[in-house]
Amino acid sequence: MKSKEIxxxxxxxxxxxxxxxxxxxxxxxxxxxLTIASAIIPICIIRSDIKTAIFVYIASALIALFIVPINISILYAVFFGIYGIIKFFSERSRSKLEVLYKIGFFNIAFIIGFILFQNVLGINVIKGVEEILSRFISSDTKMITFVLFLIIANLVFLVFDYALTLIISFYMDRIHKKSR
Structure with missing residues (x-):
């Protein structure tokens, strides 16, 4: 790495x-x-290269473990931090499957995050939703709640991806052009 990249x-x-x-x-x-924090990685890729962005992600995730609440550091490490790198590679492929790559990554990260929150932190993320659904559905609501929660999370993810694209576009149009 050059001193400029460091x-x-x-x-x-x-x-x-x-x-x-x-x-x-x-x-x-x-x-x-967290969306604003996740925009730092794509900006780093634009200004430098992918190696520097990976360094920034790893260092930021490690520092986050010490300075922010554990739930925020898990969210950043599992999804928000690394997503800029995933977005870069999936959009660089210019494939029609680009959205499927992104959604696939999100669902894997979602399930990992869900497991970590439930088993490591002891936070039952969907318990409240499950209680509300049990009033309207008499059958076992655990699986229905998880699937419903996953569908809503995927829709929110698509909004997040669009917002991140807007932030990157704003950076490219207004800031990056003027800094060169």
Whole structure:
């Protein structure tokens, strides 16, 4: 790595750490803050290369373990941090399957995150939804709730992907052109 890439990586890690730490200071709009933090990786790819972006992701995920609540650091490490790299490779392929690659990654990350939240942190993510559904459906609602939750999560993911694309486009149009 050149010194320019190391410097850029350090700045990006510091910026990501500050953004992630702000989730502790601003307890509302956590998903919005995580979306902004996830935009750092694609910006790093644009300004430098994929190696620097991977370094920024790993360093940011490790630092997040020490400075932010564990649930936020898990969300960043499992999905929000690495998604910029996945987005780069899936969009670079210019395949008609690009959306399926992204959704496939999201579902894998969702299930891993779900398992971590439930088994490591002891947070039952869908218990409230399950209780509401049990009032309307008399059968076993556990599987129905999980599938419904997964469908809604996929729709929210598509909105997230679009928002991230808008952030990257804004960066490219307004900031990157002027910095060159």
């Amino acid at each position: 410097t850029l990586g350090g700045i990006m890690v510091a910026l990501t750490s500050i953004i992630l730490y702000s989730t502790s200071l601003i307890p509302i709009n956590t998903l919005t803050i």
